[in-house]
Amino acid sequence: MMSSSKSEKEHLLKSNTRSEKSSSLAVEATQPSLYTPVQIMEDDVSPEVEKVEEELKHSSERFRHSKSGESGSKKQSGKKLTFRNIEAVTVKKKGKRQEILKRVSGVARPGELTFIMGSSGAGKTTLLNILTGRNLKNIETHGEIIVNGREMHSVEMKKLSAYVQQDDVFIGMLTVRETLLFAANLRSPLKLDDEELTKIVDELLVMMSLKKCENTKVGSLSEKSLSRGERKRLAFACEILTDPPILFCDEPTSGLDSFMSHQVIKALRQLTNEGKTIVCTIHQPSTSVYLMADQLILLSQGHVAYAGPAKEVDAFFGRCGYPCPKFVSAPDHFMRVISHKSHETESEYTTRIERIVEEHRELKQSENSQSSSRREQPQVNVNFFPRTWICQFYHISHRSAIQLWRERSVLFVKLIQTLIMSLMIGGTYFRLTINRESLPSFKGFAFVTVQMMHMLFMMPAMTVFWKDYPVVVREYQSNMYSPTAYYLAKTTADSIQYLIFPVIFSIILLVMTSLPVHFFGISHYLAVNILLSLNSCSVGQSFSAICGNLSTGMTVLPIAIVPLMVFGGFLITYDAIPFYFLPFAWVSWYKYAFEAITIAYFREIDTIPGCTGSNSTVIANLNSTTVGYLSSTVISIANSTSASKSMSIEPTCSTGAAFISEQSFDVSNLLLDYIVIVLAILFWKVLGVLAFTWRIRRT
Numbered sequence: 001m002m003s004s005s006k007s008e009k010e011h012l013l014k015s016n017t018r019s020e021k022s023s024s025l026a027v028e029a030t031q032p033s034l035y036t037p038v039q040i041m042e043d044d045v046s047p048e049v050e051k052v053e054e055e056l057k058h059s060s061e062r063f064r065h066s067k068s069g070e071s072g073s074k075k076q077s078g079k080k081l082t083f084r085n086i087e088a089v090t091v092k093k094k095g096k097r098q099e100i101l102k103r104v105s106g107v108a109r110p111g112e113l114t115f116i117m118g119s120s121g122a123g124k125t126t127l128l129n130i131l132t133g134r135n136l137k138n139i140e141t142h143g144e145i146i147v148n149g150r151e152m153h154s155v156e157m158k159k160l161s162a163y164v165q166q167d168d169v170f171i172g173m174l175t176v177r178e179t180l181l182f183a184a185n186l187r188s189p190l191k192l193d194d195e196e197l198t199k200i201v202d203e204l205l206v207m208m209s210l211k212k213c214e215n216t217k218v219g220s221l222s223e224k225s226l227s228r229g230e231r232k233r234l235a236f237a238c239e240i241l242t243d244p245p246i247l248f249c250d251e252p253t254s255g256l257d258s259f260m261s262h263q264v265i266k267a268l269r270q271l272t273n274e275g276k277t278i279v280c281t282i283h284q285p286s287t288s289v290y291l292m293a294d295q296l297i298l299l300s301q302g303h304v305a306y307a308g309p310a311k312e313v314d315a316f317f318g319r320c321g322y323p324c325p326k327f328v329s330a331p332d333h334f335m336r337v338i339s340h341k342s343h344e345t346e347s348e349y350t351t352r353i354e355r356i357v358e359e360h361r362e363l364k365q366s367e368n369s370q371s372s373s374r375r376e377q378p379q380v381n382v383n384f385f386p387r388t389w390i391c392q393f394y395h396i397s398h399r400s401a402i403q404l405w406r407e408r409s410v411l412f413v414k415l416i417q418t419l420i421m422s423l424m425i426g427g428t429y430f431r432l433t434i435n436r437e438s439l440p441s442f443k444g445f446a447f448v449t450v451q452m453m454h455m456l457f458m459m460p461a462m463t464v465f466w467k468d469y470p471v472v473v474r475e476y477q478s479n480m481y482s483p484t485a486y487y488l489a490k491t492t493a494d495s496i497q498y499l500i501f502p503v504i505f506s507i508i509l510l511v512m513t514s515l516p517v518h519f520f521g522i523s524h525y526l527a528v529n530i531l532l533s534l535n536s537c538s539v540g541q542s543f544s545a546i547c548g549n550l551s552t553g554m555t556v557l558p559i560a561i562v563p564l565m566v567f568g569g570f571l572i573t574y575d576a577i578p579f580y581f582l583p584f585a586w587v588s589w590y591k592y593a594f595e596a597i598t599i600a601y602f603r604e605i606d607t608i609p610g611c612t613g614s615n616s617t618v619i620a621n622l623n624s625t626t627v628g629y630l631s632s633t634v635i636s637i638a639n640s641t642s643a644s645k646s647m648s649i650e651p652t653c654s655t656g657a658a659f660i661s662e663q664s665f666d667v668s669n670l671l672l673d674y675i676v677i678v679l680a681i682l683f684w685k686v687l688g689v690l691a692f693t694w695r696i697r698r699t
């Protein structure tokens with residue numbers, strides 16, 4: 001740290017001398033900047049800054065010792081990052097191509113801090129994304145990325161580096177400590193025990209000045225808990241816990257005050273002292289921050305305007321005819337030179353940039369001609385995730401369970417909803433028993449039960465991923481876990497509620513009705529309802545993953561589900577279904593659930609009270625009596641298919657078995673019914689996993 005301060009001061013003095021010598025030809029502003037170099041030097045040595053720096057230094061050292069298990073300071077073997085002729089093109093509508101980066105080349109060396117600077121839209125973030133192999137949807141890229149003479153595949157690059165992205169996204173319900181512990185569990189390259197991980201997290205909390213908020217919930221963008229600076233420091237802590245040799249940071253100082261910006265860059269500088277290669281984009285650095293850079297890459301209109309030592313940039317712009325005027329800070333000056341001014345035309349701006357780019361190209365030509373050395377080819381068969389699939393599954397489901405519990409107000413609302421619906425339906429079928437008159441009502445009761453298992457649970461299940469989706473993308477890109485582990489762990493943890501609510505719903509209905517109380521009936525009724533609710537959430541989650549967002553999923557879902565419901569045997573008997581719609585009936589889990597519930601209650605009944613024989617006739621009008629409140633869509637579909645056949649039950653039966661076969665069901669199908677419902681759950685799970693994995697991998 002001391003050496004860096006010293007070199008900064010030398011750099012600063014040189015920069016002042018250069019500034020004094022230079023003329024003010026190319027710059028309009030000649031007013032002294034608010035942040036004069038002398039003030040910065042004074043700020044730099046203020047007791048408060050010194051104290052924080054000392055704290056950071058000691059914490060950093062302790063953290064590294066705890067990880068390496070060595071008493072002395074451990075320097076990493078350096079990684080020299082070279083990128084050559086990086087091009088990025090987006091293909092827009094009607095095949096229009098937009099060049100974002102045009103043959104961008106540069107070098108970042110170990111032990112050095114490299115700043116990528118440029119005006120907004122210059123391509124800084126895109127360059128970092130290409131170097132780290134992330135967020136390249138819709139972007140075509142070319143060029144070479146070489147580390148220590150070997151060309152890198154993006155998978156290898158991810159193992160060697162960490163990337164602190166501009167937006168800090170976290171699971172809002174977790175505390176700072178829990179967030180770090182989760183990351184440490186899944187990212188640490190070595191398998192460490194709980195005690196060692198806790199120690200690392202403790203060290204990181206001190207190192208990043210997060211100790212005082214370690215038990216504060218991270219919060220989301222809508223409900224803030226941590227300050228922006230704390231969120232930024234947490235993002236750093238999550239990335240550097242793997243001790244990567246190369247660290248990329250996109251706008252690490254955005255949203256921070258000048259003191260905190262200085263501290264963040266200072267912390268990065270300290271990491272370079274350990275041999276790390278650090279590359280960060282930075283928008284408008286204060287002079288104190290700028291002076292900490294070793295190397296500078298200036299981007300303008302997707303071109304490299306300058307790439308080289310930071311201390312030589314003044315001389316370069318002087319050579320181009322834009323020397324830095326007296327009292328104007330160097331970053332302010334060259335940012336002005338490479339930015340589009342309001343009073344100039346597009347062609348004037350482009351001409352200026354082309355001249356600077358050409359000047360830089362000439363400067364670099366000799367360097368490039370020397371660098372055509374032979375390189376090793378990339379290795380792609382590298383182990384992708386540090387932890388096993390089971391370990392990933394365990395930690396994600398644990399985190400999801402914590403989230404579920406902390407969001408228990410949502411669970412409470414769902415409980416109230418379940419209670420209200422079950423009391424309403426229980427009231428409708430109050431004292432329902434099995435006799436001649438109530439046979440149509442039983443069909444209505446079975447229909448409403450099955451329908452409720454879908455209405456209550458399918459839509460809420462669709463929301464399961466989307467709140468956390470940006471976090472999941474970020475964590476996947478950081479090689480923390482596979483999408484399959486996430487999907488299955490998240491949906492499994494979320495499904496706990498779908499074991500409880502259907503039981504509450506079923507018990508209330510069973511208490512309020514007067515259906516026969518026997519173990520066979522009750523156990524099958526409960527089992528079918530639980531399986532149906534699990535199937536509903538599998539369907540909801542799967543549609544959500546397939547459609548990619550909630551609103552599309554909610555629109556598409558009824559198109560697929562309504563036919564299955566209509567041909568489920570409640571509204572039309574199997575025999576009456578037109579042959580071209582029969583496939584819907586074959587795959588309708590509604591039908592199998594209805595069959596299982598019917599068998600559960602009628603198999604044991606020898607004689608249906610009130611049914612004396614083959615002449616008994618009961619007309620059921622589901623429209624007006626039993627399911628009158630159901631959606632008009634369903635009813636109209638039912639009416640438009642063979643209404644007379646579907647709405648009437650004309651039993652020629654007096655026994656339970658006869659009633660079962662009257663519905664085109666078979667007593668021996670009970671096991672098949674369960675198998676089909678379980679297969680439906682598995683089918684939707686697999687489809688959901690595939691869709692989710694595809695979606696995440698595309699990012």
Ligand SMILES: Nc1ncnc2c1ncn2[C@@H]1O[C@H](COP(=O)(O)OP(=O)(O)OP(=O)(O)O)[C@@H](O)[C@H]1O
Binds near residue numbers: 122
């Ligand atoms: N995936 C993409 N699809 C289409 N255009 C893109 C994509 N990514 C980046 N761009 C475009 O590329 C240009 C450069 O974007 P980039 O985010 O790299 O700029 P930047 O220099 O980081 O800007 P800022 O400082 O504002 O973050 C912009 O015009 C942007 O709209």
